[in-house]
Amino acid sequence: xxxxxxxxxxxxxxxxxxxxxxxxxxxxxxxxxxxxxxxxxxxxxxxxxxxxxxxxxxxxxxxxxxxxxxxxxxxxxxxxxxxxxxxxxxxxxxxxxxxxxxxxxxxxxxxxxxxxxxxxxxxxxxxxxxxxxxxxxxxxxxxxxxxxxxxxxxxxxxxxxxxxxxxxxxxxxxxxxxxxxxxxxxxxxxxxxxxxxxxxxxxxxxxxxxxxxxxxxxxxxxxxxxxxxxxxxxxxxxxxxxxxxxxxxxxxxxxxxxxxxxxxxxxxxxxxxxxxxxxxxxxxxxxxxxxxxxxxxxxxxxxxxxxxxxxxxxxxxxxxxxxxxxxxxxxxxxxxxxxxxxxxxxxxxxxxxxxxxxxxxxxxxxxxxxxxxxxxxxxxxxxxxxxxxxxxxxxxxxxxxxxxxxxxxxxxxxxxxxxxxxxxxxxxxxxxxxxxxxxxxxxxxxxxxxxxxxxxxxxxxxxxxxxxxxxxxxxxxxxxxxxxxxxxxxxxxxxxxxxxx
Numbered sequence: 354x355x356x357x358x359x360x361x362x363x364x365x366x367x368x369x370x371x372x373x374x375x376x377x378x379x380x381x382x383x384x385x386x387x388x389x390x391x392x393x394x395x396x397x398x399x400x401x402x403x404x405x406x407x408x409x410x411x412x413x414x415x416x417x418x419x420x421x422x423x424x425x426x427x428x429x430x431x432x433x434x435x436x437x438x439x440x441x442x443x444x445x446x447x448x449x450x451x452x453x454x455x456x457x458x459x460x461x462x463x464x465x466x467x468x469x470x471x472x473x474x475x476x477x478x479x480x481x482x483x484x485x486x487x488x489x490x491x492x493x494x495x496x497x498x499x500x501x502x503x504x505x506x507x508x509x510x511x512x513x514x515x516x517x518x519x520x521x522x523x524x525x526x527x528x529x530x531x532x533x534x535x536x537x538x539x540x541x542x543x544x545x546x547x548x549x550x551x552x553x554x555x556x557x558x559x560x561x562x563x564x565x566x567x568x569x570x571x572x573x574x575x576x577x578x579x580x581x582x583x584x585x586x587x588x589x590x591x592x593x594x595x596x597x598x599x600x601x602x603x604x605x606x607x608x609x610x611x612x613x614x615x616x617x618x619x620x621x622x623x624x625x626x627x628x629x630x631x632x633x634x635x636x637x638x639x640x641x642x643x644x645x646x647x648x649x650x651x652x653x654x655x656x657x658x659x660x661x662x663x664x665x666x667x668x669x670x671x672x673x674x675x676x677x678x679x680x681x682x683x684x685x686x687x688x689x690x691x692x693x694x695x696x697x698x699x700x701x702x703x704x705x706x707x708x709x710x711x712x713x714x715x716x717x718x719x720x721x722x723x724x725x726x727x728x729x730x731x732x733x734x735x736x737x738x739x740x741x742x743x744x745x746x747x748x749x750x751x752x753x754x755x756x757x758x759x760x761x762x763x764x765x766x767x768x769x770x771x772x773x774x775x776x777x778x779x780x781x782x783x784x785x786x787x788x789x790x791x792x793x794x795x796x797x798x799x800x801x802x803x804x805x806x807x808x809x810x811x812x813x814x815x816x817x818x819x820x821x822x823x824x825x826x827x828x829x830x831x832x833x834x835x836x837x838x839x840x841x842x843x844x845x846x847x848x849x850x851x852x853x854x
Contacts, residue, residue, distance in 0.1 A: 782815025
């Protein structure tokens with residue numbers, strides 16, 4: 354989009370429609386195949402249905418990001434009261450009522466898989482709505498443009514300001530704008546580190562200079578990247594840095610909704626003057642309001658383009674113009690390739706949300722969600738992990754018996770200490786010996802992981818009997834029972850015997 358000022362008007366029934374003297378970025382007629390030198394974009398403020406939705410989504414997503422670390426959640430004594438906390442020091446992740454340990458990282462993996470599948474389904478149904486409304490790059494860029502507009506004015510004023518020589522007034526506006534951008538970037542970086550420590554405490558530490566150096570470094574890096582990507586690079590990130598525009602094409606089909614120009618209705622386009630007939634021409638009056646409001650600077654009338662983020666601001670701009678010239682709205686609208694093709698032939702076409710690919714995505718979401726829900730419901734507070742020694746596999750004792758070594762890790766997820774009794778199940782003639790625990794009972798503190806060495810000794814009689822039967826591997830289980838909560842954990846493992854002896 355070039356920086357020429359808006360010119361010309363079209364009148365219809367006493368109303369005025371601006372006509373912008375503007376060229377779209379990477380327009381169809383002059384499109385570069387690879388990289389094109391950046392042309393500064395001055396998106397114009399537009400009002401309408403989709404703009405209101407974008408404001409609402411921006412408010413909600415920013416509120417979630419900035420406020421979540423400050424939500425308190427009472428978990429009892431000796432536990433953090435922060436609802437969402439990534440506790441690196443104690444290797445745990447708190448998410449409201451959930452407390453995820455490193456051994457349960459599959460929950461995080463499941464959430465990431467679910468998020469990816471939801472994104473796939475969303476794209477198959479409605480194109481790049483994630484890019485247009487919820488992507489952090491879009492949200493923060495929109496916020497930076499809003500600040501720029503408040504300080505320097507709307508599109509026309511910003512274009513004029515760019516062309517003016519440096520003066521006191523221009524310098525003051527530029528300083529204020531960049532200072533506000535840096536403040537937003539600083540708050541963004543600051544909010545991020547609050548997810549990794551108690552927010553109120555960390556806030557005091559940051560202000561008094563007592564926070565860890567890694568906190569200041571993280572804030573500095575995020576401040577710089579937010580300022581650079583959201584304030585300066587803007588649409589360049591979406592066009593040249595983000596892989597999603599290239600990937601999302603694999604999730605689209607002819608029924609996917611995308612922001613589309615209905616050429617069958619708008620062409621042939623031409624300027625319009627009051628009183629002219631609408632016969633033998635389209636509804637598009639070539640005012641280019643769709644171009645000047647586009648944050649990517651493209652012309653949607655060129656068709657589907659990689660740069661389009663489906664934010665629908667061009668729909669609002671076009672509908673506003675259609676209202677002024679008394680023509681039907683939605684010359685630009687969310688539509689599918691099938692819908693556009695059918696309409697061009699004068700046929701009716703209904704959007705089909707239920708298609709093979711959307712049903713597959715929805716089915717996978719249901720399966721993964723069900724697996725995660727089942728795992729969550731079957732989750733126990735007592736978790737025992739058994740690792741058998743690999744070297745040596747066994748030790749032959751002087752009395753003819755055989756001994757195997759094991760490492761046991763007992764995880765107490767309860768908020769009370771546990772007294773765990775360990776026994777063997779399914780190994781006749783076997784005896785469990787716990788190193789340093791003569792009583793066979795292990796006390797595991799609150800929210801702690803107890804690691805201990807254990808030996809399983811098979812009696813000489815049982816050894817001879819097993820070897821006579823040709824056995825060299827015996828299956829059995831180590832059973833852990835918490836005497837206070839009556840919880841039990843059973844862990845299957847093996848006992849190795851000498852081969853062929």
